[in-house]
Amino acid sequence: MTAQDKIRSFIVENFLFGDADSMIENSGSLIENEILDSTAVLELVAFVEETFSVQVADTDIVPANLDSVDAIASFVAAKASDAAA
Amino acid sequence: MCGIVGYRDQGMTAGNGGALLRAMTQAIAHRGPDGDGHWTADGIGLGHRRLAIVGLTDGQQPMADPEAGLVISYNGEVFNFPQLRADLEARGHRFRTRTDTEVILKLYRQYGADCVTHLNGDFAFALWDAPHRRLLLARDRMGVRPLFWARTPTGIAFASEIKALLCHEAINPTLDPFALDDIFTHWSPLAPRTIFKDINELPPGHLMIIEAGEPIIRPYWRLDFPDATDVAPEGNEDATAEAVLDLLTDATRIRMRADVPVGAYLSGGLDSSIIAALAARETSERLSTFSVAFESAEHDESGFQRQMVSALGTNHAQVLCRNSDIAEIFPQIVEMAERPIVRTAPAPMHMLAGLVRDSGYKVVLTGEGADEIFAGYDIFRENKVRRFCARDPKSERRALLFKRLYPYLPQLQRQNAAYLAAYFGVNVASLDDPLFSHRPRFRSTAAAKLFFSGDLKAELSDYDASDALAAQLPERFGRWHPLHQAQYLETRFLLPGYILSAQGDRMAMAHGVEGRFPFLDHRLVELAASIPPALKLRGLDEKYILRRATRHLLPAEIGKRIKQPYRAPDSEAFAASAAPYIEAALSDAALARTGMFNPRAVKALREKLASSGLTGFRDNTAFVGVLSAQIWADRFAVSSDLNRPQAA
Numbered sequence: 001m002t003a004q005d006k007i008r009s010f011i012v013e014n015f016l017f018g019d020a021d022s023m024i025e026n027s028g029s030l031i032e033n034e035i036l037d038s039t040a041v042l043e044l045v046a047f048v049e050e051t052f053s054v055q056v057a058d059t060d061i062v063p064a065n066l067d068s069v070d071a072i073a074s075f076v077a078a079k080a081s082d083a084a085a
Numbered sequence: 086m087c088g089i090v091g092y093r094d095q096g097m098t099a100g101n102g103g104a105l106l107r108a109m110t111q112a113i114a115h116r117g118p119d120g121d122g123h124w125t126a127d128g129i130g131l132g133h134r135r136l137a138i139v140g141l142t143d144g145q146q147p148m149a150d151p152e153a154g155l156v157i158s159y160n161g162e163v164f165n166f167p168q169l170r171a172d173l174e175a176r177g178h179r180f181r182t183r184t185d186t187e188v189i190l191k192l193y194r195q196y197g198a199d200c201v202t203h204l205n206g207d208f209a210f211a212l213w214d215a216p217h218r219r220l221l222l223a224r225d226r227m228g229v230r231p232l233f234w235a236r237t238p239t240g241i242a243f244a245s246e247i248k249a250l251l252c253h254e255a256i257n258p259t260l261d262p263f264a265l266d267d268i269f270t271h272w273s274p275l276a277p278r279t280i281f282k283d284i285n286e287l288p289p290g291h292l293m294i295i296e297a298g299e300p301i302i303r304p305y306w307r308l309d310f311p312d313a314t315d316v317a318p319e320g321n322e323d324a325t326a327e328a329v330l331d332l333l334t335d336a337t338r339i340r341m342r343a344d345v346p347v348g349a350y351l352s353g354g355l356d357s358s359i360i361a362a363l364a365a366r367e368t369s370e371r372l373s374t375f376s377v378a379f380e381s382a383e384h385d386e387s388g389f390q391r392q393m394v395s396a397l398g399t400n401h402a403q404v405l406c407r408n409s410d411i412a413e414i415f416p417q418i419v420e421m422a423e424r425p426i427v428r429t430a431p432a433p434m435h436m437l438a439g440l441v442r443d444s445g446y447k448v449v450l451t452g453e454g455a456d457e458i459f460a461g462y463d464i465f466r467e468n469k470v471r472r473f474c475a476r477d478p479k480s481e482r483r484a485l486l487f488k489r490l491y492p493y494l495p496q497l498q499r500q501n502a503a504y505l506a507a508y509f510g511v512n513v514a515s516l517d518d519p520l521f522s523h524r525p526r527f528r529s530t531a532a533a534k535l536f537f538s539g540d541l542k543a544e545l546s547d548y549d550a551s552d553a554l555a556a557q558l559p560e561r562f563g564r565w566h567p568l569h570q571a572q573y574l575e576t577r578f579l580l581p582g583y584i585l586s587a588q589g590d591r592m593a594m595a596h597g598v599e600g601r602f603p604f605l606d607h608r609l610v611e612l613a614a615s616i617p618p619a620l621k622l623r624g625l626d627e628k629y630i631l632r633r634a635t636r637h638l639l640p641a642e643i644g645k646r647i648k649q650p651y652r653a654p655d656s657e658a659f660a661a662s663a664a665p666y667i668e669a670a671l672s673d674a675a676l677a678r679t680g681m682f683n684p685r686a687v688k689a690l691r692e693k694l695a696s697s698g699l700t701g702f703r704d705n706t707a708f709v710g711v712l713s714a715q716i717w718a719d720r721f722a723v724s725s726d727l728n729r730p731q732a733a
Contacts, residue, residue, distance in 0.1 A: 013689075016535060016686075017535070017536070017685075017686040017687075017689035017690055017693075018685050018686060018689050019535060019683060019685070019686050021539075022535050029507075031504075031507045031508060032507075032510070032513055034528055034529060034531070034532035034703065035532075037508070037529065037532075037701045037702055037703060038494075038496045038497055038500055038504070038508055038701075039496045039700040039701045040701060041500075041504065058501075061501065061504070062501065062503040062504065063503050063504060063507045064503070067507065
């Protein structure tokens with residue numbers, strides 16, 4: 001399962017109540033499509049930290065890192081690479 | 086205030102019409118516990134349930150003017166009726182009663198259908214003009230009193246509430262899926278549509294004339310604003326404040342006219358406090374005030390209520406609304422509202438009206454309407470901040486202003502500027518969008534459509550409730566100041582569609598209580614519309630001119646209070662409830678029966694509520710919306726194309 005798949009699956013189950021038909025493409029904005037609201041971001045951060053074993057700093061919590069499946073996957077990859085360096 | 090019913094139907098005789106009228110008035114008996122009346126002739130019938138407030142002994146309805154061949158069934162109050170009566174008497178009219186009902190009859194004799202333009206009040210009436218074979222239906226300007234109608238095979242039927250129309254054998258309760266989409270976008274069906282297919286609302290400020298041929302429906306009053314280019318920067322502040330106070334004082338004074346005592350709601354907020362303060366000055370007796378307190382501290386305003394009670398020296402009564410109360414009475418709320426709702430806020434209003442009635446009162450003044458006409462709602466401030474941000478979307482500071490708008494939403498206080506900008510749609514908003522001010526609210530409400538079933542989504546196809554609303558905007562809308570555009574959207578749509586109906590008339594009338602709204606006196610509405618935006622929303626200070634005009638009436642702490650919107654606990658009210666109706670409404674079988682929602686998603690929503698609670702706007706909207714829609718479909722035995730067995 002790719003990072004994108006894991007992220008998609010988490011979003012469908014937790015923010016779309018299992019309705020995979022309502023899931024958007026990986027590059028789509030989670031906020032503009034009303035999938036993520038202000039109460040859900042921290043749930044997403046917890047998922048990212050636990051699933052990908054990365055540490056998310058407060059300054060990392062910005063839409064550029066977390067507002068699409070692709071953005072989250074890139075963010076996770078960069079974090080993992082930083083940790084390995 | 087009362088309830089009216091009737092029909093204009095060539096298929097009805099005086100004989101079978103009487104039975105129908107009795108069934109229809111019985112269906113809305115709660116609106117008028119003080120008596121009923123029926124009148125029929127060939128092809129026409131009028132019925133009435135009476136809540137006696139003016140002319141206790143001589144106000145029976147339907148009321149006739151035999152000399153002119155007129156009969157009226159009337160719900161409401163005309164507050165300027167003494168002046169109208171004096172004017173009509175000067176013109177030679179003679180009166181048999183002391184009622185405002187008879188004033189309308191004479192006014193019609195004098196002015197015909199245009200008589201409504203003379204009325205200052207809240208009304209819905211049906212007037213039969215036998216010589217001209219004409220039925221006139223009319224509704225007040227702001228939509229305080231309800232009026233619905235539907236076609237029958239040989240005519241039309243009308244009533245204050247839809248449940249009375251459903252007594253007619255030819256009018257069936259069927260889901261209008263587009264109205265459900267409207268409710269899950271802007272909280273109410275877009276008039277004239279209702280949630281019942283083919284049952285229509287007569288829009289506020291409209292007349293309906295039924296003679297030979299097709300009924301004619303036309304507006305007699307419109308909410309209007311000056312062109313943005315004609316708006317003075319600030320005008321004369323002192324003179325404006327004085328004019329506001331004078332008119333509000335008069336609007337309150339004439340709304341205390343009644344042959345029964347008049348009380349007042351007191352929420353602890355600015356608007357009801359102003360009205361209570363003005364009312365207390367107008368009465369020689371101690372004013373009685375009523376309020377609701379909440380178990381949840383987040384929603385409770387008891388401290389401010391006590392402050393006002395102490396300042397005004399009123400006789401005060403309070404009812405405590407617990408989460409469990411909301412869960413317990415919710416099915417009654419839906420039945421009285423006659424439609425799905427996406428908030429529980431009508432429930433405490435229902436309890437408050439019950440308190441009023443139990444205290445021996447049937448008329449109350451309220452502060453409703455001030456936020457619309459003087460720009461008190463957060464959405465007006467949000468509109469201003471979003472426009473400010475949209476002018477420089479790259480700014481890292483501007484979006485932090487959103488935190489100032491919502492101090493009562495802790496989750497927003499934790500967000501950084503980038504997320505705030507994203508949530509409020511700063512980067513994707515188009516300043517040319519006529520719905521700019523309301524787009525985030527519509528979008529976040531519509532997110533709850535996630536729970537619609539596949540069949541419902543297919544039925545709706547490409548219907549867009551926001552586009553449908555935008556299509557009703559007047560041509561001149563684009564010339565108004567952005568604040569006035571936002572005020573129009575609130576006042577023209579949400580106010581009559583939800584605040585005054587599902588949360589207002591229907592909850593009060595469930596207990597036979599009449600609400601009166603000084604801020605919605607059309608003279609004040611017109612004055613407020615003409616006031617420069619900068620005097621209504623000064624910087625981010627809401628209702629500036631109203632505060633300025635009334636500051637001498639209130640304790641300083643109340644006068645300077647930051648607006649706390651009226652809210653009630655939503656899904657949390659049901660989290661601990663074991664009420665059997667919840668399972669009955671949300672079971673897989675019940676969801677399959679109505680066909681409106683996705684059973685798997687609803688089940689997951691319920692599990693989330695039970696395990697961790699629902700904190701987001703979308704999820705709360707969805708839970709209350711789905712539950713109420715299911716209850717509504719069950720209570721009204723609603724059919725739809727979604728649950729009809731397919732032909733083999």
